[in-house]
Amino acid sequence: MKLTKVISSIKPLNTAAIEKAKKRQAQLTKPAQSLGRLEDIAIQLAGITGESIPSLGKKRVILCAADHGVTAEGVSAFPSAVTPMMVLNFLSGGAAINALSRQAGAEVQVVDVGVASDLPKNKNLISAKIARGTANFKVEPAMTEKQCEAAIELGLQLADKAKKDKVKWVALGEMGIGNTTSAAALMAALLPCAVEDVTGFGTGINREQWLVKCRVIQEGLKLHESYLINPFEALRRLGGLEIAALTGVILGCAKNRIPVVVDGFITSSAFLVAYRLNPLVKDFAFFSHLSEEPGHAKFFHMLETHPLLNLKMRLGEGSGAALALNILEAAVRTHAEMATFESAKVPTKIEKEKKKAKSKR
C-alpha cells in the first residue's frame, strides 16, 4: 500500500472497548488503581485491538540492520565490520536480543535492509538489501527518494506479514554501526532540539570523538536545513535504511492495529518520523525503556510520556523492548485472568456507616 494511503488509514483507538476494559478493571479483586501502569496498558491495548479483554499470543522482534555512510567521519567506537558480524551473531542466537527473546518467548525476525557487505544465505534472515549502506549525510542525502520509499515499503510489508501471522506484539530492534549519529540528527531535526542535547556516547566513544560526532551532525543539519520541515525528507537525508524500514513497521502496525513496542534511542527516532507523519501512532505504541543515550529523555519529554523501564541500558537490538514484553503480557494476564469482587465473593470497601460502627468497637 502506498505510504500516504497507509498514513491516512490509521484510525483512533476503539473507545467502546476502552470503556468496557475500564469497567472490568474496577471489578477486579484489588484496590482501585493498585496495579498502576499495568491497568493503563490493558486499557490501551483494548483500544488498539477492539477487544475489551485482549489475549496473549505470538510476539515478534523485528530487527532491521543496515550500515551508515556517516561512519566515514569517525563517529563510532566500533568499525562498520561489526554490523554484519552482529547479524551473524543474531542468526546463531548468541546476541543479547536472542537471550532476551528466549526469556520473553518471542521470535526474532532479522532483516538485512542495507548492510554494506554480503551476508550468507540463512533461512532466518530476510534478505532485503536496498543499498549497501547509506551515503554520508554530512555531504549528501543518506538515501535517494527511491531507496527511502523502498525501505519504508519493506517495513509496511513486515507489518502486514505480522498481521497475517497473527502476531500480537511487535517489538522493534535495530543494528547498524553509526546509527546513534543518524538517530541524533533526526531527533535534533524533528523534536527539534540542540544537537548537543541528543548526541551521546553511542557504543562508547570518548569526549574528543563526541565533539566530532556533534560537529558532523551540525554540518549535516546545515546542509539539509531547508528540507527538514518535511518528516520524509528528514528521514531520507539524515536517517538510515533500518530506521526507514522501522518507520514503515510502526505505521503499518498502527494501520493493522498491532501494538508496537519501541526499544531505545534508534527505534525512537524511527517512531518520531512516524509520529510526525501521523501523531495517532502514539496510541499504538508502548515505550519500553529509557536509554542511557541522553537524547532519549528529550524524546519522552516532547511526547509527554514515560517509558516502562529504566535499567541504564544502551544496547539497542530490541533488548529493552524484548524485556518490556513481560510487563505488557503481565498487564494482559491480570486484566484477563483475575477474579472479580463478585465472583470471588470478596467484600469491597467499607461503607461510611459500617466504618463508624467499626471504629467504636
Next chain:
Amino acid sequence: MKLTKVISSIKPLNTAAIEKAKKRQAQLTKPAQSLGRLEDIAIQLAGITGESIPSLGKKRVILCAADHGVTAEGVSAFPSAVTPMMVLNFLSGGAAINALSRQAGAEVQVVDVGVASDLPKNKNLISAKIARGTANFKVEPAMTEKQCEAAIELGLQLADKAKKDKVKWVALGEMGIGNTTSAAALMAALLPCAVEDVTGFGTGINREQWLVKCRVIQEGLKLHESYLINPFEALRRLGGLEIAALTGVILGCAKNRIPVVVDGFITSSAFLVAYRLNPLVKDFAFFSHLSEEPGHAKFFHMLETHPLLNLKMRLGEGSGAALALNILEAAVRTHAEMATFESAKVPTKIEKEKKKAKSKR
C-alpha cells in the same frame, strides 16, 4: 536453628565468583556496560550463589497472610474480613499474584501465619496459624515474645524448605488488612523517620482516615518508645505475624544463599527488620519496585539503592516481586547465554591507530 545463630551464620558475597562474572561480562558481544543493571544483577547473583555463571530454575512466591489488631482503630479502607477472602482467592488462582506468577512461571506458596478467622483445609495452603491476628499495637505489644519468635522461626523453616526444594529465587508476598499501618510504624521506628513521611493511603483511605492512621501510629510509637532501639522488639510490638515470618524468610534465605526479591512497602518493612539485625542481608536482596506508598521512597533513600521498577503499583501480595522475576532471569540469561567477542568473531573497539586511518578514508 535459633535466630541469633542464623543471624551470625550469614556470610558475605563470594568475591571470587564476582570477579569471574565481571570478567565474563566484559567478554560478551555488547559494548561495555550496555546492559546496565542487568549486568549488576548477574554479578551480584554470582556473589550470592558462588557460581560465576548462575543458572535459571525454580521460582517461589512465599505469600504470608495475617490479621492486624490495629484495624480496630479504623485505619483501613477494607474490613478485616477481606484477609481470609483474599487467601481463598489466592488458593483458587484468581488474584493478581496468581496471574503474575503464571506469567513469571513461579509457584505461589500461601501461608496462614495469623489470619483471624478459620480457613478451610486446602492442599495449597500452609496452615501455620500462630495467633488469630495480632493485638492492637496502640494499646499493647502486637505480639508476645513467643508469638514473634514462632513467626520468625516459621519464616526460617520456609527458607530451609526453599533450599531443600532447590528454589533459585524467593519472591516475598503478603496479605493482611491493616498491614500498611504496622509497616509504617516499623519504618518510622527503624529508618527512623517522621510518621507522616511513611504513612500512606493504603488500600484507599481518605484524608480524614489518614489523619487517624498517623495518630494511631504516633500513639503506638510513644507507648513502645523505650523498646524500639531493639529491632526484634520493634517487630514484636509494632509489626505483624506475616511481617515477622517474612523477616525470618529473608534471614533464612541469606543464610541459605538464596536470592530474595523484595516486593513493596510491607515486605520492605520485614526487610528493614532483618537489615537492622544483620546488614549483610542487603547483598542477598533484589528490590523489585517502588510502591506508591510514600514511605517506600524513604526506605530506598536510607538503603542507598534503587528498585528495578516504578509502575505506580501499590497492591502487595508479591505482585511487584513476581513482575521483577523476569528482569532478574533476563539478567541470568544474557550473562549465561550470550556469545563472547572471541566465540562470535565480532571485532572489538577500534584501536586509536585504526581509527585515525579510518577517518582519513
